[in-house]
Structure formats: structure tokens, C-alpha cells
Amino acid sequence: MADVARLAGVSAQTVSRVSNGEPNVVDTTRETVLRAMAELGYRPNSAARALKRGAFRAIGVITFTLATTGNVRTLEGIVASAAAQDHAVTLIPVDAPTQDAVRGAFTRAGELAVDAVIAIMETHLVGDAPAFFPPGVKVVVADSDDAGDRHPVVDTDQRAGARAAVEHLLGLGHATVHHVAGPEHSYAAQRRRDAWRATLEAAGRPVPGVLHGDWSPESGYALGLRLAEDPSCTAVFAANDQMALGILRAMHDRGRRVPDEVSVVGFDDVPEAASFIPPLTTIRQDFEQIGALCVERVLGQVRGDGPATGTTLVPTELVVRESTAPHRG
Amino acid sequence: MADVARLAGVSAQTVSRVSNGEPNVVDTTRETVLRAMAELGYRPNSAARALKRGAFRAIGVITFTLATTGNVRTLEGIVASAAAQDHAVTLIPVDAPTQDAVRGAFTRAGELAVDAVIAIMETHLVGDAPAFFPPGVKVVVADSDDAGDRHPVVDTDQRAGARAAVEHLLGLGHATVHHVAGPEHSYAAQRRRDAWRATLEAAGRPVPGVLHGDWSPESGYALGLRLAEDPSCTAVFAANDQMALGILRAMHDRGRRVPDEVSVVGFDDVPEAASFIPPLTTIRQDFEQIGALCVERVLGQVRGDGPATGTTLVPTELVVRESTAPHRG
DNA sequence: ATGGGCTATGTTTGCGTAAACATCGCCTCG
DNA sequence: CGAGGCGATGTTTACGCAAACATAGCCCAT
Known part of the structure; x- marks a missing residue:
């Protein structure tokens, strides 16, 4: 900074003023300083700046x-x-x-x-x-x-999202909705699961046993295989899109057609969700x-x-x- | 820092030494200082530290x-x-x-x-x-x-990866390999495309026209639909997993079974790739x-x-x- | 026993910046 | 025409820390 000041023929304080864009500097001076800065490749030192500014x-x-x-x-x-x-x-x-x-x-x-x-x-x-x-x-x-x-x-309003998912499925005529939840210790997973249950109860529907995955597609697949065995399972709400992906594959592998026999809803709306087989209905988080x-x-x-x-x-x-x-x- | 020094009854420099973990401080002194630091809730100021150290x-x-x-x-x-x-x-x-x-x-x-x-x-x-x-x-x-x-x-060694993908497909008996590339301006896409072409040429195989996507599953789907129309297309190398996902869906929608009729290879090994339908052969990047x-x-x-x-x-x-x-x- | 070396600690100084205060010249208004 | 004021610029200072140097106490070898 001192070098710039010397080259521009001004004081260091004026250089500081220019570099901070303060208004009370005459245009000609400002330009002289800016030119000197450019010539010397001057950069304000952010450590000193932070030290001073706090x-x-x-x-x-x-x-x-x-x-x-x-x-x-x-x-x-x-x-x-x-x-x-x-x-x-x-x-x-x-x-x-x-x-x-x-x-x-x-x-x-x-x-x-x-x-x-x-x-x-x-x-x-x-x-x-x-x-x-x-x-x-x-x-x-x-x-x-x-x-x-x-x-x-x-x-994210987890409860409202989960409720929307369940209500969408109930609105399609499904008797109830199975849930593949996230890990038990996860608050987000708990919220989604609780809202799923509350929505079913509010609608007077039976509440199937909840299955807990770990958010991964693999866990979704493993749990999906179990759901595929259950002929009464026609609608699944997965706590995230990745597990939903695994569920889709499990249904496919077991010959349960989605959505003809089983409907699946995810949560997140990852960029790939629209390209799953079939494209996934999901809850978009902003x-x-x-x-x-x-x-x-x-x-x-x-x-x-x-x-x-x-x-x-x-x-x-x-x-x-x-x-x-x-x-x- | 001055407060800590005062409370501990030492100089500021000794506080500095303790906080930097320098060895030449007697244990009893160090502990006194550490106790004073804890009592006062002292944190080194990183701006000053950076200013000093450069x-x-x-x-x-x-x-x-x-x-x-x-x-x-x-x-x-x-x-x-x-x-x-x-x-x-x-x-x-x-x-x-x-x-x-x-x-x-x-x-x-x-x-x-x-x-x-x-x-x-x-x-x-x-x-x-x-x-x-x-x-x-x-x-x-x-x-x-x-x-x-x-x-x-x-x-990533793009060339070696793309070559491995193509050679894998040729090794499975496919006459040639189609390529769904990334955007033309992308170097990574160019490298993969060039290596794909070079590998085919080195094996004396015909080089099909290249299709350029934009890395997205949607572009993979659009291009996949065109490949699905071509009965001579039995092997596809996609420049990334997302486009491969779109291709899988396009093949599925057109009734072209993967891998029975068409083999597909991706690039990246995203966490979801193992859960695609079917699980995707791909090139893992580290x-x-x-x-x-x-x-x-x-x-x-x-x-x-x-x-x-x-x-x-x-x-x-x-x-x-x-x-x-x-x-x- | 005494000098030399070594370790633990203290003192001084400056890093680059911007706030606060000081100065200087010019303009306005009575 | 001069006092007062205001805007542009300069000077001083301190931010918190650690490097460099200074000091003081100790141990060991001769």
C-alpha cells in the first residue's frame, strides 16, 4: 500500500479510501491511485483488513x-x-x-x-x-x-411434505400407504414417519409396520424386496429418492409393475428422479x-x-x- | 491475549507460545496459561495471526x-x-x-x-x-x-477410462460401440469421445456417428430413443452415468431389453448406479x-x-x- | 570454581490497514 | 473583504499476534 501511495504521490490513507470506494475522493486522484494499483498489482491484504475491521x-x-x-x-x-x-x-x-x-x-x-x-x-x-x-x-x-x-x-417443512405424499396416494384410491423410513436417529426421518402415520390415522386407515433404511438405494432395495412379497402393499412412501430408487428396482426384479400394481413416492426430487424407471413422483425440497x-x-x-x-x-x-x-x- | 497474560502472570509472548504449542515452555507454566485461557474464554484472533504469519x-x-x-x-x-x-x-x-x-x-x-x-x-x-x-x-x-x-x-485419466469401457464391450462380442458424448465444448467429453473412437479404430471396427448430450439424464433419454430405433446398436458407451440412466429408460420404453439386446456402460460410478435398472456397468473415477x-x-x-x-x-x-x-x- | 552453553521467559518491534483526528485550501455569505 | 465552514487529503495510532532479540537462571566440563 505504501508503494502505491508513493507511486501515486498520495498518502496511504487516500489509497485506503480508494480501495474501499469511499466517496470523498476527487476523481482525478482516484484515477491516479487506481492506475498505480494496477501498475504495482496491488491487492488489499485481507488479514490486515479483517484485523482492523474486526x-x-x-x-x-x-x-x-x-x-x-x-x-x-x-x-x-x-x-x-x-x-x-x-x-x-x-x-x-x-x-x-x-x-x-x-x-x-x-x-x-x-x-x-x-x-x-x-x-x-x-x-x-x-x-x-x-x-x-x-x-x-x-x-x-x-x-x-x-x-x-x-x-x-x-x-424443510417435513411434516407438510410427508402429508402431501400420503394424501396424494390415498387420493388415488389406495387403502393405505407403506413407509420406508430413514434411520431411526434422524430427526428428518422421524418427522416424515410421524407425519405419515398421523396422516393415515387422520384418514382412519390402518398403519402398516414401518421399515427403516439408511437413506441408501441398497437399503431401499432390500426393504423393497420385502414389500414386494406383500400383495396388500399397493402404495409406498419412501423417505428419500435414493431409497425409492432401490424400491423401484426391487419391484421390477419381483415382477411387481410400477405404477400398475404398486405406486411409489419419494422425497427430495433429485435431478435423476425424472429419469427413473418409471419417473418418480416425489416431494421437492427447496x-x-x-x-x-x-x-x-x-x-x-x-x-x-x-x-x-x-x-x-x-x-x-x-x-x-x-x-x-x-x-x- | 494481554488479559490472559496478566491473569496467568506471564508475558504475552508466553501465551503466544502456549497457544501455538511450542515446546520450550515448562509444564507448570503451560498449565497456568491454559487455565487462564479457559477461564477467560480466550481464542486466538486468526486475522492477527494471519497478518503476522503472512x-x-x-x-x-x-x-x-x-x-x-x-x-x-x-x-x-x-x-x-x-x-x-x-x-x-x-x-x-x-x-x-x-x-x-x-x-x-x-x-x-x-x-x-x-x-x-x-x-x-x-x-x-x-x-x-x-x-x-x-x-x-x-x-x-x-x-x-x-x-x-x-x-x-x-x-482423471479420461482416455484410459473410455478405452476400458469400449474394450469391455468389444470383449463381450459386440461388433462396435455407439457413444453418447457430453457437450462438444467440454474437454472431458472430448477426451472420452476421442479415446472411444481411437479404441474402435485400433480394433478395426466401424465408428458410428457420435451423439452429443449435455450430461443430463433427459438428454440421455432423448438420444437413447434414437439409438433404440437402430437395430444394429447393441452396445452403448455413455460419457456419464446420468446420461446412461436416461438411455436405460429410453431402451426400457422402447422395449429394448438391457442387457439382453443392448449393453450400456456409463462413466463416474455415482452412488445410485448400482441401483439403476439394471445395475449399471461403469467407469469409476476416484x-x-x-x-x-x-x-x-x-x-x-x-x-x-x-x-x-x-x-x-x-x-x-x-x-x-x-x-x-x-x-x- | 568458573566460563560456556543451553533453556525458559520477557521485551521490543512491526505486519497492513482504517478510524480518528489534524490540516489545508477554497467557497460562500454577511 | 474577511470569518466561517466544508470537503479533500495527510498524520498518527492501534488492531492482536509472533518473530527477533534480550535476559536470566541453571548445569556441566574443565
């Missing part, structure tokens, strides 16, 4: 895996939204899905060059980790629809909006004009494709 | 989209590997796949708190963008198997290793003990599943 203009994102569609697309929404508000995004990996590992990640985040942290994980993993935080760093949690009393929480809301909440806290708690639910959308059809009884 | 211990990753399996998994590999070497990862989004946008991203990266940059994109997009870089920041490019003379480049190599190369440059150019190709693996079978002619 802010990094960066958001940390803590997540366990990028292997799931939801996390990645949420992340993408966060990055896009943060970029629009001139903030960078720093990824903070968690080695294992344990509270200890998450606490470690939060500790690292506290020492990192970030002003705020978004955790994409379920509440029970977050636990009390944010308590170990420097007070200045703000936290928002995605993918957990409770704990809104401790941090702002943003999540991950981009989740990401955008996370950024809004967290920057609201940083600016001091946003709420520090409260849950925001993002609506879902039923996407009807060819894997569901009226029941032929 | 390094951020952070790597920037420039990429256009996280919507593709490859980019995400490469990113995941980068994050894991960077974390193992105590580096953070900052995402730098590119708004549009144009050289201008990429140049803008590199400019931002230059002002960001990063010591090095990894670009996950094809070379022709990177263009001369890194020339606008501060000299201190190092660059590595993934997903481009040329330009290794300007920066280190890490990429994205985690690509990510790890990117980090190694880039940190090697930062440390000054790594090469500044050169291409590293990561081998692929043929994964045989049920979508390919011997030709029945």
Missing part, C-alpha cells in the same frame, strides 16, 4: 458430509446467497457424526476467519457445541426443525431457499438486526410423475 | 457448480485432505461459465484470505485468469488434462484422490517444495454390473 466477511459452514443431495444443495444455496452479500464461505468438516467431533468443529470455527457459522446437521448432533463459542460468532442451524429456541433454525434463509438469518444476527432464535419452515412441492397411479382394486 | 492456512476453491457429482466429490476430497493438513477451504463461486466470470472469481480470490487456489473447471474456462493473480497465491487446476505447462493439473492430489500439489507449491507445473492423471476402474452382457448374434 470482521472477515466470511461465513463458516459446518457439515458432516457432502455425499447427500440435501447438504450439497443447501450449501450451494448458502454460497450463492453469501456471494450476493459479498461474503465468502469457509467449509469446516466434521470427521464423524458425533457430538464430540461437532464440538471440535465448532472450536476450530471459533478460531477461523469467520463471522458466523451455519451448521447443516441435525440438532441432536449440534448439542451444546455452540456454547463453546466466542460470543461474537453467530450460529444458524439447518436440517433440524426443533431447537429453534437456542438458535435460528431453518428446515434447498436453495433453505440456504438463502440460513444466510439471511445469520447475517441478520451479525448486523444485529435479526432474531437470535426461531424456526423457519420452507414449504415443499408435490411433483407428480409416472410412478403413481390410481389403485386398481 | 499465511492463512486456507485454500480457495473456485468452481462453477456443485450440481455435478464430480465437482462435489472432488471438493469433498479437497476438504478432507486440507483438513488433515490443518487448512481450511473457502469456496469461491463463479456466476457463469465464462472466462470473464472466472477472471472475476480469481480476482476475488486474490483479495480473499487464502494462500492458494484450486480451480475445479476445464482449462479453457480458466484461460489466462490466473495471470491476474498476486504472485504469492498458487494455483492448481482439476478437471482438465492439458495446460499442465502453466499450472499443475490433476485429472474423485477423493483427485482432491487429495490437488491439495498436495497446491500445498507443495506454497511450501516451495512442489512442482509448479505438470499433469497428474488418476487411474479409473471398470466396475462391471448387469447392464452389460455378451452379444448374442
Whole structure:
């Protein structure tokens, strides 16, 4: 910076003003400085800038895996939204899905060059980790629809989505709907399962035993084989599209035609869902909006004009494709 | 830091030594300091630290989209590997796949708190963008198997992978292999297409006209419908798994049985590939290793003990599943 | 026993920037 | 025509940390 100032024949402070786009600099001076900057290849040093300003203009994102569609697309929404508000995004990996590992990640985040942290994980993993935080760093949690009393929480409206799936199937004339749920410890899976059950009960339908998978297509296939054996099973709601894919294959392998004999609904609307055999009816989640809301909440806290708690639910959308059809009884 | 020093009754420098884990501190002193840190909730300020050290211990990753399996998994590999070497990862989004946008991203990266940059994109997009870089920041490019003379480049061995796919199909007795390629402007797509053609020519087989998709399942479906019309088409090599998925559905819709009548091979080995109908034979890419190599190369440059150019190709693996079978002619 | 070397700790200094305050010249208005 | 004010620019300072250098106490070998 001193070099630029010397070359431009001005003070360092004026260089600072130009580089920060402050208004009270005469145009000719500004241009001289800009030319000097270009000539010397000057870049502001962000460390010094952050040190002085006390802010990094960066958001940390803590997540366990990028292997799931939801996390990645949420992340993408966060990055896009943060970029629009001139903030960078720093990824903070968690080695294992344990509270200890998450606490470690939060500790690292506290020492990192970030002003705020978004955790994409379920509440029970977050636990009390944010308590170990420097007070200045703000936290928002995605993918957990409770704990809104401790941090702002943003999540898909799991209940409404699951209800829409079940009601769609009941509306097609199916007597009841079987459910292939996600892992038992997952809040999202629990929400979808509970809403599935509640919707059946509200409609006065029998509630079949629930099958728990692990979100993978393979688990969907294994459980799908069991459902295929059950002639009374004409409608299946899978807790995500990947398991639905496995179920489709199981039905195919067992000669149960979809949707003629069995209707299948997924959850997520992954990009491939429209190309499954047959194309999958599913519940679309708006991950981009989740990401955008996370950024809004967290920057609201940083600016001091946003709420520090409260849950925001993002609506879902039923996407009807060819894997569901009226029941032929 | 001064508060901690006062409470512990030592100098600020000793606090610094403790917080950096330097060895020449007596255990009792260290413990006193650690206790004072805990009591005051002290966190090192990373801005000041970076300012002093001249390094951020952070790597920037420039990429256009996280919507593709490859980019995400490469990113995941980068994050894991960077974390193992105590580096953070900052995402730098590119708004549009144009050289201008990429140049803008590199400019931002230059002002960001990063010591090095990894670009996950094809070379022709990177263009001369890194020339606008501060000299201190190092660059590595993934997903481009040329330009290794300007920066280190890490990429999947596209040619070997495509050759393995074609040879597998020829080995099953198919007279030739049709190809559904990626977009024409994509280097990766070009490499796979060229290797497909070269392998057919080397075997003295006829080279069918190439069909270009856009990587999406929908484009695979559209092109698959055309292939399904052609009774001479018994083997298809798709440039990625998503298009292969579309092809499988097209064959299914036209009553062309896979693999009995038509064999299909994909590229990537996405997690769903094993659950397609039928499970997809494909070329597995080792994205985690690509990510790890990117980090190694880039940190090697930062440390000054790594090469500044050169291409590293990561081998692929043929994964045989049920979508390919011997030709029945 | 005494010098030399070694370790633990303290002191000084500066990294690059921007806020706060200081200065300087010009314009306006009575 | 001069006081007052305002906008453009310069000067000083501190942000929090760690490198470099300084000091002080100790042990060992001669």
C-alpha cells in the first residue's frame, strides 16, 4: 500500500479510501491511485483488513458430509446467497457424526476467519457445541426443525411434505400407504414417519409396520424386496429418492409393475428422479431457499438486526410423475 | 491475549507460545496459561495471526457448480485432505461459465484470505485468469488434462477410462460401440469421445456417428430413443452415468431389453448406479484422490517444495454390473 | 570454581490497514 | 473583504499476534 501511495504521490490513507470506494475522493486522484494499483498489482491484504475491521466477511459452514443431495444443495444455496452479500464461505468438516467431533468443529470455527457459522446437521448432533463459542460468532442451524429456541433454525417443512405424499396416494384410491423410513436417529426421518402415520390415522386407515433404511438405494432395495412379497402393499412412501430408487428396482426384479400394481413416492426430487424407471413422483425440497434463509438469518444476527432464535419452515412441492397411479382394486 | 497474560502472570509472548504449542515452555507454566485461557474464554484472533504469519492456512476453491457429482466429490476430497493438513477451504463461486466470470472469481480470490487456489473447471474456462493473480497465491487446476505447462493439473485419466469401457464391450462380442458424448465444448467429453473412437479404430471396427448430450439424464433419454430405433446398436458407451440412466429408460420404453439386446456402460460410478435398472456397468473415477492430489500439489507449491507445473492423471476402474452382457448374434 | 552453553521467559518491534483526528485550501455569505 | 465552514487529503495510532532479540537462571566440563 505504501508503494502505491508513493507511486501515486498520495498518502496511504487516500489509497485506503480508494480501495474501499469511499466517496470523498476527487476523481482525478482516484484515477491516479487506481492506475498505480494496477501498475504495482496491488491487492488489499485481507488479514490486515479483517484485523482492523474486526470482521472477515466470511461465513463458516459446518457439515458432516457432502455425499447427500440435501447438504450439497443447501450449501450451494448458502454460497450463492453469501456471494450476493459479498461474503465468502469457509467449509469446516466434521470427521464423524458425533457430538464430540461437532464440538471440535465448532472450536476450530471459533478460531477461523469467520463471522458466523451455519451448521447443516441435525440438532441432536449440534448439542451444546455452540456454547463453546466466542460470543461474537453467530450460529444458524439447518436440517433440524426443533431447537429453534437456542438458535435460528431453518428446515424443510417435513411434516407438510410427508402429508402431501400420503394424501396424494390415498387420493388415488389406495387403502393405505407403506413407509420406508430413514434411520431411526434422524430427526428428518422421524418427522416424515410421524407425519405419515398421523396422516393415515387422520384418514382412519390402518398403519402398516414401518421399515427403516439408511437413506441408501441398497437399503431401499432390500426393504423393497420385502414389500414386494406383500400383495396388500399397493402404495409406498419412501423417505428419500435414493431409497425409492432401490424400491423401484426391487419391484421390477419381483415382477411387481410400477405404477400398475404398486405406486411409489419419494422425497427430495433429485435431478435423476425424472429419469427413473418409471419417473418418480416425489416431494421437492427447496434447498436453495433453505440456504438463502440460513444466510439471511445469520447475517441478520451479525448486523444485529435479526432474531437470535426461531424456526423457519420452507414449504415443499408435490411433483407428480409416472410412478403413481390410481389403485386398481 | 494481554488479559490472559496478566491473569496467568506471564508475558504475552508466553501465551503466544502456549497457544501455538511450542515446546520450550515448562509444564507448570503451560498449565497456568491454559487455565487462564479457559477461564477467560480466550481464542486466538486468526486475522492477527494471519497478518503476522503472512499465511492463512486456507485454500480457495473456485468452481462453477456443485450440481455435478464430480465437482462435489472432488471438493469433498479437497476438504478432507486440507483438513488433515490443518487448512481450511473457502469456496469461491463463479456466476457463469465464462472466462470473464472466472477472471472475476480469481480476482476475488486474490483479495480473499487464502494462500492458494484450486480451480475445479476445464482449462479453457480458466484461460489466462490466473495471470491476474498476486504472485504469492498458487494455483492448481482439476478437471482438465492439458495446460499442465502453466499450472499443475490433476485429472482423471479420461482416455484410459473410455478405452476400458469400449474394450469391455468389444470383449463381450459386440461388433462396435455407439457413444453418447457430453457437450462438444467440454474437454472431458472430448477426451472420452476421442479415446472411444481411437479404441474402435485400433480394433478395426466401424465408428458410428457420435451423439452429443449435455450430461443430463433427459438428454440421455432423448438420444437413447434414437439409438433404440437402430437395430444394429447393441452396445452403448455413455460419457456419464446420468446420461446412461436416461438411455436405460429410453431402451426400457422402447422395449429394448438391457442387457439382453443392448449393453450400456456409463462413466463416474455415482452412488445410485448400482441401483439403476439394471445395475449399471461403469467407469469409476476416484474423485477423493483427485482432491487429495490437488491439495498436495497446491500445498507443495506454497511450501516451495512442489512442482509448479505438470499433469497428474488418476487411474479409473471398470466396475462391471448387469447392464452389460455378451452379444448374442 | 568458573566460563560456556543451553533453556525458559520477557521485551521490543512491526505486519497492513482504517478510524480518528489534524490540516489545508477554497467557497460562500454577511 | 474577511470569518466561517466544508470537503479533500495527510498524520498518527492501534488492531492482536509472533518473530527477533534480550535476559536470566541453571548445569556441566574443565
